[in-house]
Amino acid sequence: MxxxxxxxxxxxxxxxxxxxxxxxDGSYILPWVRLHAIKDYIGLGLIAxxxxxxxxxxxxxxxxxxxxxxxxxxxxxxxWGRLARVPADSLSEKDVWFVIDHFFAxxxxxxxxxxxxxxxxxxxxxxxxxxxxxAARNFNAADxxxxxxxxxxxWFHPKVLERREDLRALVAKxxxxxxxxxxxxxxxxxxxxxxxxxLFRRLEEAGTVELTSTPYYHPILPLLCxxxxxxxxxxxxxxxxxxxxxxxxxxxxxxxxxxxHEETFxxxxxxxxxxxxxxxxxxxxxxxxxxxxxxxxxEEVLANSVGVAIHRDRDxxxxxxxxxxxxxxxxxxxxxxxxxxxxxxxxxxIGFQYHRRGNQAESASDMLARLRxxxxxxxxxxxxxxxxxxxxxxxxxxxxxxxxxxxxxxxGLRSDPxxxxxxxxxYIERYGVHxxxxxxxxxxxxxxxxxxxxxxxxxxxxxERIAETRxxxxxxGGPDDSPALATAWEELYAAxxxxxxxxxxxxxxxxxxxxxxxxxxxxxxxxxxxxxLEAPDVLDVPITRHYTSYDEPRCFIKPVIDGRRTHYFEWTxxxxxxxxxxxxxxxxxxxxxxxxxxxxxxxxxxxxKLDFTDKPAWLNGNGWTLDxxxxxxxxxxxxxxxxxxxxxxxTIHRGGEIPVxxxxxxxxxxxxxxxxxxxxxxxxxxxxxxxAFCLEIERGGNIVEQVPSSSLxxxxxxxxxxxxxxxxx
Numbered sequence: 245m246x247x248x249x250x251x252x253x254x255x256x257x258x259x260x261x262x263x264x265x266x267x268x269d270g271s272y273i274l275p276w277v278r279l280h281a282i283k284d285y286i287g288l289g290l291i292a293x294x295x296x297x298x299x300x301x302x303x304x305x306x307x308x309x310x311x312x313x314x315x316x317x318x319x320x321x322x323x324w325g326r327l328a329r330v331p332a333d334s335l336s337e338k339d340v341w342f343v344i345d346h347f348f349a350x351x352x353x354x355x356x357x358x359x360x361x362x363x364x365x366x367x368x369x370x371x372x373x374x375x376x377x378x379a380a381r382n383f384n385a386a387d388x389x390x391x392x393x394x395x396x397x398x399w400f401h402p403k404v405l406e407r408r409e410d411l412r413a414l415v416a417k418x419x420x421x422x423x424x425x426x427x428x429x430x431x432x433x434x435x436x437x438x439x440x441x442x443l444f445r446r447l448e449e450a451g452t453v454e455l456t457s458t459p460y461y462h463p464i465l466p467l468l469c470x471x472x473x474x475x476x477x478x479x480x481x482x483x484x485x486x487x488x489x490x491x492x493x494x495x496x497x498x499x500x501x502x503x504x505h506e507e508t509f510x511x512x513x514x515x516x517x518x519x520x521x522x523x524x525x526x527x528x529x530x531x532x533x534x535x536x537x538x539x540x541x542x543e544e545v546l547a548n549s550v551g552v553a554i555h556r557d558r559d560x561x562x563x564x565x566x567x568x569x570x571x572x573x574x575x576x577x578x579x580x581x582x583x584x585x586x587x588x589x590x591x592x593x594i595g596f597q598y599h600r601r602g603n604q605a606e607s608a609s610d611m612l613a614r615l616r617x618x619x620x621x622x623x624x625x626x627x628x629x630x631x632x633x634x635x636x637x638x639x640x641x642x643x644x645x646x647x648x649x650x651x652x653x654x655x656g657l658r659s660d661p662x663x664x665x666x667x668x669x670x671y672i673e674r675y676g677v678h679x680x681x682x683x684x685x686x687x688x689x690x691x692x693x694x695x696x697x698x699x700x701x702x703x704x705x706x707x708e709r710i711a712e713t714r715x716x717x718x719x720x721g722g723p724d725d726s727p728a729l730a731t732a733w734e735e736l737y738a739a740x741x742x743x744x745x746x747x748x749x750x751x752x753x754x755x756x757x758x759x760x761x762x763x764x765x766x767x768x769x770x771x772x773x774x775x776x777l778e779a780p781d782v783l784d785v786p787i788t789r790h791y792t793s794y795d796e797p798r799c800f801i802k803p804v805i806d807g808r809r810t811h812y813f814e815w816t817x818x819x820x821x822x823x824x825x826x827x828x829x830x831x832x833x834x835x836x837x838x839x840x841x842x843x844x845x846x847x848x849x850x851x852x853k854l855d856f857t858d859k860p861a862w863l864n865g866n867g868w869t870l871d872x873x874x875x876x877x878x879x880x881x882x883x884x885x886x887x888x889x890x891x892x893x894x895t896i897h898r899g900g901e902i903p904v905x906x907x908x909x910x911x912x913x914x915x916x917x918x919x920x921x922x923x924x925x926x927x928x929x930x931x932x933x934x935x936a937f938c939l940e941i942e943r944g945g946n947i948v949e950q951v952p953s954s955s956l957x958x959x960x961x962x963x964x965x966x967x968x969x970x971x972x973x
Contacts, residue, residue, distance in 0.1 A: 257635030287401030608652030807915030
């Protein structure tokens, strides 16, 4: 088969966590390295080992590998893990509150609900409705011990469970675990976590995978080199008032990444995934000088670099594949550096879309068909389709952690003569590069710009804190002047990581915003301490602000309850909750079932409007319900149920089921969206009362989605003078 008749495919799975360690004592603040290690990192490695002839690429961020090493060999542990080890009847009152508040941090449907006892404990916790302190009254020592076990057991990847009889026995036991059971669990956790990097080293030595790297602490290199690079995509962007030249830091992060990777895996990395696919003309020479042979970015960066848009047909297949599906030579003088670009749509299908379709075998077939259709034209070299995405956050939203999807995908790649799985290094060595880029555009994989990490007041303030800390370190000495200064500079490099900036500002939110802020400032404080400097008081002041996660209603509205956008202004003035701001880092990019919730009122009725990300067909049938869960002014649930005749019925659950008369002004229609009208008096709300609520969509006895996922929406029920008061404000 000639080159033009087949398609080369390079899957690059990105493994990444920021540095959660407190540099003073080595303790870890958050548990995500440990938990993802026993699920995604080991799981994808075990699946790769079952397909040794299907070449894949795994990208390890060194700050993640460093933490894996600390957990495996240095005895380090995070607060969550320490509290899981404490005998349940010895937990302090505050520790019990912490356990109850944090040990349900997993996907409810696919990680908690499959374990009946864990689901029972979740129901007892009643998240979003009562505080951990209130819920603690319902938890005895046996409940807490089961929660300690299940909060870890639920994270083990199915491929690990297949191989470990001790873990399968714990799953089968279901409940009433003992302290001896916990000892078995922690032993299995340590063995699994310790096996991650050795497994991938063996896979690379066997030729199954290629391992690549990222700048050590995952910084946005273009912003370290020159923050003015942010103006190429957004000319009017607001930049920090205090700037610095961080090219030396960028070079240090690249060099230390390459050296640490070689120390861990035995080979120098040839490929680089720049943090968030962020590239610029300033960072490219540093990448080449650090010894990397190729790097990758996103198709939008390519389009802006060559001045040619990536066109797709109605089925989202690329119609100019010879532009996207080729490696290019980077325009770096006197250096050989190639660059490839990810297919944004195909990558996001796996990361954000397929898990909502349900049938994983069909999703795998769909991906294979799309890859086969990616053939180019007029070249002896086959096209190179790069699918690059996060390798850790997507799978918990698939049933069974996506094993069925990945098995179908990799089996199809192995058996299809039209497809060949390769690494980028393989392809370049075999076919070379397409041509040189005319220029390299400054941008990232997120909207082709750097707005996620710079431009908002909080993000800029964080950069200013780095600039001031760096200025003080320069005066104290360089990283090579003494061991203490080397440690101080490492803390600064950790603070330059992209994750802190991701969570600052209004574009992304999580339940741990304050913790991320504390970690960022802690790294800067530690930089001062290790350098023998007094940390300024400003580093004790939080940067993150308590933004309202939704826009509140501003005026009365009079929507037509027809399930359609009747006219542009009918919901103007309503409150708005953007669901893309909730959930994990991966889900934020796409949202879940509901994309937006609008809520508003007139003097008599509450109005709700749900817009859907990708409306599933099952919403048009029966068998699902929507609950409006009122926490204030009194606890009750208003249930909306679709009947077999297509009409809706309403009931109030308040110690019993009470029908709500449709003649009382209750309305609902589902078409393009779901619109609901409920009289305040029918749901027991009077003017001036505080209202707090969340929504749950339930199907087949399972909660499909809760909006908001971990908080409540609040407003004050209006009186007749609401609009006058709002106008005055």
